[in-house]
Amino acid sequence: MIKIKRIMILLLVFSLLFSSVSFGNNPISVYVRNEKLILDVDPVLVSGRTLVPLRAIFESFGAEVTWNQDTKTAKGELEGTIIELQIDNEIARVNGKPVKLDVPAIIVKGRTMVPVRFISESLGATVNWNQYYKNVLIDSHEHFKVTRIIDGDTFVVDFNGTMETVRLIGIDVPESVHPDPSKNVLDTEEVVRFMETMSKYGLVGLEFDKQDRDQYGRLLAYAWIGSEMVNKNLLELGYAKVMTFPPNSKYLVDFMETQKIAFENKEGYWGSGDFTYDDFEYVGEFVIDKSKNLIGPIGNRETAVLKGSIKSDKYHKLEYTHTGQINDDNLIYFESLDHAILNGYKPCGYCFK
Numbered sequence: 001m002i003k004i005k006r007i008m009i010l011l012l013v014f015s016l017l018f019s020s021v022s023f024g025n026n027p028i029s030v031y032v033r034n035e036k037l038i039l040d041v042d043p044v045l046v047s048g049r050t051l052v053p054l055r056a057i058f059e060s061f062g063a064e065v066t067w068n069q070d071t072k073t074a075k076g077e078l079e080g081t082i083i084e085l086q087i088d089n090e091i092a093r094v095n096g097k098p099v100k101l102d103v104p105a106i107i108v109k110g111r112t113m114v115p116v117r118f119i120s121e122s123l124g125a126t127v128n129w130n131q132y133y134k135n136v137l138i139d140s141h142e143h144f145k146v147t148r149i150i151d152g153d154t155f156v157v158d159f160n161g162t163m164e165t166v167r168l169i170g171i172d173v174p175e176s177v178h179p180d181p182s183k184n185v186l187d188t189e190e191v192v193r194f195m196e197t198m199s200k201y202g203l204v205g206l207e208f209d210k211q212d213r214d215q216y217g218r219l220l221a222y223a224w225i226g227s228e229m230v231n232k233n234l235l236e237l238g239y240a241k242v243m244t245f246p247p248n249s250k251y252l253v254d255f256m257e258t259q260k261i262a263f264e265n266k267e268g269y270w271g272s273g274d275f276t277y278d279d280f281e282y283v284g285e286f287v288i289d290k291s292k293n294l295i296g297p298i299g300n301r302e303t304a305v306l307k308g309s310i311k312s313d314k315y316h317k318l319e320y321t322h323t324g325q326i327n328d329d330n331l332i333y334f335e336s337l338d339h340a341i342l343n344g345y346k347p348c349g350y351c352f353k
């Protein structure tokens, strides 16, 4: 019952996120790097172009904005790029050079509104437009149409004309995980149903890690819908476990924390007993000490910044040799200070006097 409630909430969240479709008058939403932009004046459509409040869009990029009241000209400056727009003037200037706009800047409810695509692209960002949900997606990941859900962590997208299979990375939705063989078939139907919300949404942003594809030729990706990451949602719901294939570990620490919370709150398969905390998949160079739920790359010195012993709870500087007695089997490397702290490690008194 709780499980069903969770799904209903999630579906509700999704339908709220993308509700602009069902109610014709809902405003256009603007996302910058997967964060929804808070706007005091709603974006407006003029001749098929979306105009947004100038200050909000410039500041979301960290650009400095100045306004000249005499000439009614706004100026945005970011890392050597200067953009100037004058109200009702279809010629803008980028670093002094004139650029013809499809629609000029206008004033709406006392706010200067500027064409969002022109500003974004002038600042070197990419822009995607989701017609279905009326979302402007700036500097998000490239977006693709979902054509089919295969299972809980795999789906097909139209990748610029080619049908490509995408495997969500950093996680696994196991088909069978229970130590009791008679319970060894996990019904992942509800996970697949959850994934179907992606097909309804139509477009997903794909973010890649260090490797684009696995040995089966599948794309390896984090999937984004607006400001939600599907991989992380599956962990939050207790539908998936953390499974990392080095070197694709961009979100490892975040995923481990998310999984821990799902475990503690008995979400999804944690609650039904299909998942247990001591049977993580151990993949590649990563191992987990079951008693500590420790996770870390072993023998990956190149990317490590700290080291420790599985048998103690102290982390050490890599260059210190007083740990020379640590047996190879017990040696663990940490990729960051967070990584060490997350695993319950504390600074060694000798290395960090």
Ligand SMILES: [Zn+2]
Pocket (backbone or CB within 6 Å): 315, 316, 317, 320, 322, 323, 348, 349, 350, 351, 352
């Ligand atoms: Zn030390």
